[in-house]
Amino acid sequence: MSQGNGVRRPRTIIEKVWDQHVVAERAGAPTLLYIDLHLVHEVTSPQAFSGLRERGLKVRRPDLTIGTTDHSIPTHDRSLPILDKVAEAQITQFEKNCRDFGIPFYGPHSNNQGIVHIIGPEQGLTQPGMTVVCGDSHTATHGAFGALAFGIGTSQVEHVLATQCLLQTPSQSYEVRVDGTLKPGVGAKDIILNLISRIGIGGGTGCVFEYTGSAIRALSMEERMTICNMSIEGGARAGLVSPDDTTYQYLAGRHYAPAGPAWERALNFWRQLPSDDGAQFDERIEIDASALEPMITFGTNPGMGIPITSSVPDPSSISDPLERESLGKALRYMDLPAGKPLLGHPVNVVFIGSCTNSRISDLRAAAAIFKGRKVSPKVRVMVVPGSQTVKAQAQAEGLDRIFKEAGADWREAGCSMCIAMNGDQLQPGEYSVSTSNRNFEGRQGKGGRTFLASPLTAAASAVTGVVTDARTLL
Amino acid sequence: MERSNKFTSRLAPLPIDNIDTDQIIPARFLKTISKAGLGDQLFYDWRYDASGKPNPDFILNKPEGRAAHILLAGDNFGCGSSREHAPWALTQYGFRAVISSSFADIFRGNALKNSLLPIVIPLDKLEALFVAVTADPAATVTVDLEQQVLTLPDGSITNFPIDAFAKHCILEGVDELGYILQQQDAISAYEARRPITVNTLA
Numbered sequence: 058m059s060q061g062n063g064v065r066r067p068r069t070i071i072e073k074v075w076d077q078h079v080v081a082e083r084a085g086a087p088t089l090l091y092i093d094l095h096l097v098h099e100v101t102s103p104q105a106f107s108g109l110r111e112r113g114l115k116v117r118r119p120d121l122t123i124g125t126t127d128h129s130i131p132t133h134d135r136s137l138p139i140l141d142k143v144a145e146a147q148i149t150q151f152e153k154n155c156r157d158f159g160i161p162f163y164g165p166h167s168n169n170q171g172i173v174h175i176i177g178p179e180q181g182l183t184q185p186g187m188t189v190v191c192g193d194s195h196t197a198t199h200g201a202f203g204a205l206a207f208g209i210g211t212s213q214v215e216h217v218l219a220t221q222c223l224l225q226t227p228s229q230s231y232e233v234r235v236d237g238t239l240k241p242g243v244g245a246k247d248i249i250l251n252l253i254s255r256i257g258i259g260g261g262t263g264c265v266f267e268y269t270g271s272a273i274r275a276l277s278m279e280e281r282m283t284i285c286n287m288s289i290e291g292g293a294r295a296g297l298v299s300p301d302d303t304t305y306q307y308l309a310g311r312h313y314a315p316a317g318p319a320w321e322r323a324l325n326f327w328r329q330l331p332s333d334d335g336a337q338f339d340e341r342i343e344i345d346a347s348a349l350e351p352m353i354t355f356g357t358n359p360g361m362g363i364p365i366t367s368s369v370p371d372p373s374s375i376s377d378p379l380e381r382e383s384l385g386k387a388l389r390y391m392d393l394p395a396g397k398p399l400l401g402h403p404v405n406v407v408f409i410g411s412c413t414n415s416r417i418s419d420l421r422a423a424a425a426i427f428k429g430r431k432v433s434p435k436v437r438v439m440v441v442p443g444s445q446t447v448k449a450q451a452q453a454e455g456l457d458r459i460f461k462e463a464g465a466d467w468r469e470a471g472c473s474m475c476i477a478m479n480g481d482q483l484q485p486g487e488y489s490v491s492t493s494n495r496n497f498e499g500r501q502g503k504g505g506r507t508f509l510a511s512p513l514t515a516a517a518s519a520v521t522g523v524v525t526d527a528r529t530l531l
Numbered sequence: 532m533e534r535s536n537k538f539t540s541r542l543a544p545l546p547i548d549n550i551d552t553d554q555i556i557p558a559r560f561l562k563t564i565s566k567a568g569l570g571d572q573l574f575y576d577w578r579y580d581a582s583g584k585p586n587p588d589f590i591l592n593k594p595e596g597r598a599a600h601i602l603l604a605g606d607n608f609g610c611g612s613s614r615e616h617a618p619w620a621l622t623q624y625g626f627r628a629v630i631s632s633s634f635a636d637i638f639r640g641n642a643l644k645n646s647l648l649p650i651v652i653p654l655d656k657l658e659a660l661f662v663a664v665t666a667d668p669a670a671t672v673t674v675d676l677e678q679q680v681l682t683l684p685d686g687s688i689t690n691f692p693i694d695a696f697a698k699h700c701i702l703e704g705v706d707e708l709g710y711i712l713q714q715q716d717a718i719s720a721y722e723a724r725r726p727i728t729v730n731t732l733a
Contacts, residue, residue, distance in 0.1 A: 210615035
C-alpha cells in the first residue's frame with residue numbers, strides 16, 4: 058500500500074478498515090476477513106445453528122456476538138402469548154440456540170430488546186473502524202459510525218459463528234457527496250430517497266458508499282443511520298460515514314463504549330480512520346442538499362421516488378421498453394394514475410417505525426406533528442419504537458401520551474410492519490405511508506401498497522388522511 | 532449438492548427488472564427454522580391467487596415453465612433482503628441457474644453458496660434470449676460451468692463471468708466453511724495482534 062518514497066497513498070476509510078481486518082490472503086481465494094461484531098436474530102440464524110450442531114462446532118467468539126428478537130416478534134403487549142405458533146417456535150428456538158452456544162441475547166422480555174440495527178448503536182457496540190455483519194441487508198446502518206457493515210446470508214452467518222471470519226472480495230468505492238443546507242422540513246430520509254431515485258436500486262451494485270460533504274457532517278448520528286440504512290436500497294451492500302466529533306459524542310458513556318484510558322486510546326485510533334485527502338473513489342455523485350424537497354415513493358421499489366410536490370411519472374414518456382413496462386407494472390399494482398400528484402391521495406394506514414426511522418429523534422419529529430392534533434378517523438396509525446430503550450426514552454419525554462391522545466397505536470419494539478411477518482400488516486389494496494425502507498409488492502402484507510417517506514410526512518398524512526406535505530403543518 | 536458442471540435446459544422467462552427477494556420468497560414464509568418446503572413457496576404471490584389457486588398466467592404454472600431448470604430474468608435479479616431462503620427456494624424448486632444482465636450482490640453470493648449459478652450476459656443477448664424463448668418455448672440453452680460458456684438456442688456461444696473461487700468450490704465440491712476452518716492458525720494469530728474492541732459478555 059505504500060509508495061517507494063515512503064509516502065502512503067491516500068486511502069478511503071473503506072480501504073483502511075478492510076486492510077486492518079485481513080487475516081489471510083491465499084492465491085485463488087478471496088481475502089479472509091475478520092469480523093469484529095456479529096449481530097444475530099431469529100429469522101436468518103436457525104439453519105446456521107443447525108449447521109454448527111451437525112458439524113459439532115462451537116461459536117468461536119460469543120463475546121463478539123449478540124442476539125435479539127425483532128423480525129417475528131409481535132408488537133402487542135409482551136405479557137400476552139404469541140398467537141402465531143410458527144413465530145413462537147422460531148423465537149423459542151432462537152433463545153435455545155443462544156443459550157446452547159453461550160451467546161448473550163435480548164429476548165422478548167428484555168429491557169434491551171429491539172431491532173438489531175437499533176440496539177447495536179444504542180448499546181455502544183457499534184464503533185468506528187469495526188467490521189460488522191448480520192444476516193440482514195440493513196446492516197449497513199452501522200456504517201454511520203465509520204464501520205464496514207454489511208448483510209450476509211445464512212451460510213455466512215454459520216461461517217462467522219464458527220470462525221469469526223468471512224471470505225470476501227473488496228468492493229468498489231462510491232462517494233456520495235452531499236453539500237449545502239437542508240431546507241426546513243427536509244431531512245435524512247429525503248436525502249437517501251433522492252439518491253436512490255437518481256441512481257436506481259441497482260446503481261450501487263458492487264460498491265460501498267461513503268457519504269461525504271457538509272450536509273452529511275451537519276447530520277446527527279441518528280440521521281446518518283437513516284441514510285446508511287438504505288444503502289442496500291441503492292444496491293450497495295454497505296454505506297458509511299467517516300467518524301467525527303458527532304460520532305464520538307454519541308458513543309461516549311454508552312454501555313459497551315470504551316471508558317477511561319481505553320476511551321483515549323480508542324479516540325486516537327478512530328481519528329486515523331477518516332478517508333485521506335486525495336483518496337480516490339471508483340464512482341462519485343454529488344447532491345445539492347439545498348435543492349431537495351421532501352421525497353415520497355409512488356411505485357414498487359425504493360428507486361421509484363419523487364419530490365412530494367411532483368407528479369407520478371408517465372410510462373408513455375419512457376423510451377426503454379423494459380423500463381416502461383416496469384413502471385407500468387408498478388402503477389398497475391399501486392393502482393395509481395400516471396402524471397398525477399400523490400398529494401391528496403387517500404391513506405389507510407400510517408406506519409412509523411423500522412430500522413430506518415424508529416429512533417428517538419424520529420419519534421420526536423412525528424410527535425411534533427401529532428401534538429394537539431388527532432389522526433384522521435379513516436387512518437390506522439401504528440407507532441413502533443425501534444427498541445425498548447427508545448420506548449422508555451419516549452415515555453420519559455411524554456411522547457407516548459401525544460401519540461395516544463392523537464389516536465395512534467403505541468406498540469412494543471420490533472420490525473413490525475416493515476416486513477409484515479409478525480401479524481402487523483396491510484390488507485390487500487390498502488395504502489400506507491410508511492417510514493420503513495421497502496415498498497416492494499406485498500412487502501407490508503399481500504396486496505398492500507406502500508408509499509415510503511419521512512416520519513414528518515407519515516405523521517402529517519396520518520393527521521389529514523391523505524398524502525400530505527408536512528411543511529403545511531409545521 | 533449436485534455439481535453443476537454442464538447441463539442443457541429449457542428456460543422459464545420472467546421478463547421483469549428488479550425482481551426482489553420478497554417476490555422470490557415472501558417474508559411470511561421466513562418463520563421456518565429449517566429449509567424444507569421453500570420450493571413450494573417460490574414466487575408464491577405471483578404463482579397463486581388470493582384463494583391459493585395457481586395463477587394460470589404465471590410461467591411456473593405453464594407446462595413450458597415447469598420443464599425449465601433455468602430462470603431467465605430481467606436486470607438486477609435478487610435485489611432486496613439478504614435471505615438465503617431465496618436461493619434455497621429456487622434450488623428446491625429445481626432451478627440450477629438464473630440468467631440475467633445483473634444480480635444484486637448479496638443474492639449472487641448466496642446463490643453461489645448453494646450451487647445456483649447466477650449467469651450474467653450482456654443486455655442485448657438477454658433481450659435476444661427473451662425473444663427466442665417467446666418464439667419457441669421449447670428452446671434450450673446449454674450451461675458449461677467449467678468453460679464458462681453458454682450455448683444459445685441458435686447454436687452461438689457466449690462467455691459468462693463467475694467468481695473463480697466459487698466455481699472451484701462448486702466443481703470440486705469444496706466446503707467453504709471447511710476451507711476457512713483450515714486457517715484457524717492464521718485466525719488465532721490475527722486475534723493475538725488485534726486490538727480489543729467490545730465484549731458482549733461483559
